[in-house]
Amino acid sequence: MLMTELMMVDAFTDRPFHGNPAAVCFLDAFPGDAWMQQAAMEMQQSETAFLCQEGPDYRLRWFTPDVEVDLCGHATLAAAHALWETDRVPLQSEIRFHTRSGLLTARRQEDWIRLDFPSEPVVPMECPPGLAEALGTAEIGFTGTNRMDLLVEVADEETVRRLKPDYALLSAIPVRGVLVTARSDSSGTDFVSRCFFPRLGIPEDPVTGSAHCALAPYWASKLGKRIFTAKQCSAREGTLRIELTETRMLLYGQAVTVLKGNLLPPPRR
Template identity: 60%
Template sequence: MIEIHVIDAFADKPFRGNPAAVCLLERYPSDQWLQQVAMEMNLSETAFLSPQQDGSYRLRWFTPTVEVDLCGHATLASAHYLWETGRVDRKQALAFHTLSGWLTASAGEDGWIRLDFPVERVTETDAPARLSDALGGAVPRFVGTNRLDLLVEVDSEEAVRGLKPNFAIMAELGVRGVLVTARSQDERYDFASRCFFPTEGIDEDPVTGSAHCALAPYWRDKLGKDRLTAIQSSARTGILKLALVDDRLHIHGQAVTVLKGSLLHLPTE
């Protein structure tokens, strides 16, 4: 049997934030098996860890339909899993080898986990045709793009919360995801967002760490602040504390284990 946990990331209590499945493997079986497990879990991401001789871990992320290059909440969940299960001492930082290079995680005494991620700045671009239709009629005030996503600022946090996207149209925009954001009207937060990834089998992701690699530098430039607090306004909601250091982003979040189980059907090779 292979152990698998479901962990709510960017959450301080169960059934909030973004759930990720985490599975530790001595070695990776076929990509087909990994994808089948992710499809079976049917969460926005399933993380597969494999220990390396130098004490680091390989880390791969799968949605129910594809493998992805970068994922924040499943990295947070993976770090939580390794420390909570005692496989690594909480005083020891973690290093992950991923499709986006080396990522690290460290545990704070306050229970928060810090991820070290690359900054993914956006540059202003013309709005794609039918973007407003994809957003259910919302009118963008800014549109930017990077190698991953489209970032769209709208007029208000209320507009972010009230979005009713057309996912069929959104899937035709030619980007990994669409990040919709506005300055928060709640003094506890600097900005709010919702994040949509229909091309990757996730219409709306509850809390998206990797999206903040673009959102954080965007709002730093607008607000003149290197430290920001963000809320992702999905139905589950999640809070992220963000700190920009040169070309890196420190993403701080919490995590809670909600399920522990075993995979009974093992890879055949």
């Protein structure tokens, strides 16, 4: 029986067991969605990336344990790392991913991987009813939304770090995720965040690349700069470097492999 190759990669970190873990599954052809959803449920990671080569490019899909999602940064970083590490793509070559959010690319720059992602600015909105109670803080300043997430600015980094959300209440807010952010108190870091996705079956995501598609343009308007270092303050914590262009976001991260193995193959369609 020909098995399906699988890797576990910690993304947005250079140390094992930090950053955000993602499973990467290499496929010869995409099976039915039900099998990929079941495989992602078995992996029990915030995201599992499924890769299938199409000519010189790759089709990439992302599944949480509960649903397929439109955009995922850390699993894209993990997928690029896995393709280079397994010699499927030469180290000096760009990787082109075709996804539900359009074409995404990845390039190596020394020990870092650069992802080219869309910029997804938020527009202001009134604070949703119940948000303060759901987050467990009354220190809410700005709230805004884009096509995916709700962005919330709070008073300071300490407020971000001490949040203890009520996930049942938070999941009632009709957005993909809730991104809570503040200016950093540390030199060398511009802003911090924590990201909650209970509606996707992910109470708190350790490090969320796609969230920075909203966070970076928001902080660009407040700080008057377009190049940032950001930190996501989860228990595993991760660091991201970001450069904004007019319509895109260059997201830099590191990754490390922590496991290689095989998965039972999907059924033939």
